[in-house]
Amino acid sequence: MPTFLRLCSGRMTVRIELRHLRCFLAIAEERNLTRAAARLHLTQPAVSRTLAALERHLGARLVDRSTHHLELTAEGRAFRERAAAALAAFDAAVDPARLRHRPLRLGHAWSAFGPYTTPLLRRWQREHPETPLELLRVDDRTAGLARGQVDAALLRGAVEAPGLVTAELTSEPRVAALPSDSPLADRPGPLSLRDLAGETVVLNTVSGTTALTLWPLPDRPVSALTVANTDDWLTAIAAGRGVGVSSASTAALHPHPGVTYRPLPDAPPLPVLLAWRDAFPHPATAALAAMAREIVRDA
Template identity: 90%
Template sequence: MPIGLRLCSRDMTVSIELRHLRCFLAIAEEENLTRAAARLHLTQPAVSRTLAALERHLGARLVDRSTHHLALTAEGRAFRDRAAAALAAFDAAVDPARLRHRPLRLGHAWSAYGPYTTPLLRRWQREHPETPLELLRIDDRTAGLARGQVDAALLRGTVEAPGLVTAELTTEPRVAALPADSPLADRPGELTLLDLADETVVLNTVSGTTTLTLWPLPARPTRTLTVANTDDWLTAIAAARGVGVSSASTAALHPHPGVTYRPLRDAPPLPVVLAWRDAFPHPATEALVAMAREIVSGG
């Protein structure tokens, strides 16, 4: 029996079911109706009808069909995250393995909780053995939180995704990441942002926090290289393709023989926050926030 939700529009009652969400997400990931239909074991007309019904209910075009390759509209991109989160919550709710002891999935994009990661995991296991704490690295600005892949996330910098609540835990100084044979790596004393202004800056545009706005406008770098995760960021710097800026935890938890980390005197500290979804948070979220704060304060 399909699981649906009766939703009323102004002129009719529409039944939106989980199959509508699964169909839309398949289209979003495949970017092709034929491949989405094959993935779902449906015909292409059936997929088209399901998408059209969902768009009629929402009163918005989710997919741009004007090009050879399907692309999500702005409304489609916003709905994709909500649909993914809703499906993840449903799948978790009906998973028999999670019925008794639902794990608390804690995401991070890199460096987790820095030097406090191991103390947090050890103390949680000791004090909350009935609720496993699963630490998951997901290369995404919200570490999978916006899409429902995790229950909470350790993030750095400003978090602007809608529907998320954040609690600042601490701040971390920023460091410059340099090729080990760069002249800047051997310069005595601390570096400044101006020292990096003439360099190519490697930017992790998927999960990173550094942007060119970190530099004052007159000294803003003009050359950048974009990557999609911390591993590629480190590799690019080690290969002398550019320099980077990150948090001090990166230097401690991601050492690389080809990368030298140096303190940045004038870069503002980077906030470390715990984030979770405002709607239906994991029951243990409040305990996690309290413990994370106690650990960083030495409690």
């Protein structure tokens, strides 16, 4: 029997099944109806009809079909996050193994909980052996939280995503990341944002927190290189393609032979947050937040 959500409108009752969400997510990932149909073991007309039914119910166009490669509309991108979270929650709820020992999946985009990572993992294992804590790196601004890949996430900087709750745990000073052969790497004394203004800035636009707006307008760099994850960010800097700005935990947990980290005291500190979904949070989330705060306080 198909699982469905019975949703009411003013004139009629519409049945939206989980297959509608799975179909849409396959289209969103494949960007092609034929490939989505093959992945779902359906015909292309069946996939098109399922998508059309979902769009009629939502009263919004989710996919732009005007180009050779399908692209999500703004509404489609917003719905993708909700659909993925809903499916992940459903799959977790009906997984027999998770009913017995449901792990707490903790996402992070880079650097996890900084120097507190190991103390948190060790103490959690000691005090909550019945609930495994799984640390997962996901190169995403919400570290997989918005898509339902994790139950909670350690994030840095402000996060704007619907349905998320955040609690600030601590903050970290920022550092400049420089090619090791850069003159700035050997300059005595602390660096400032102005010292980096004439350089190309390497920006991780997928999971990073630094943007050109970090610099005041008179000193804002005019050249930037964008990358998609921390590994590519480090590689670009080591290759001399630019400089970067990150948190102190990056310097501690991501050393690189071609990158030199220097303090950047005039840059505002970066808040470290614990985030989780407001709807149906993992039962152990509150305990995790309390433990994380205690570890920071005791340190």
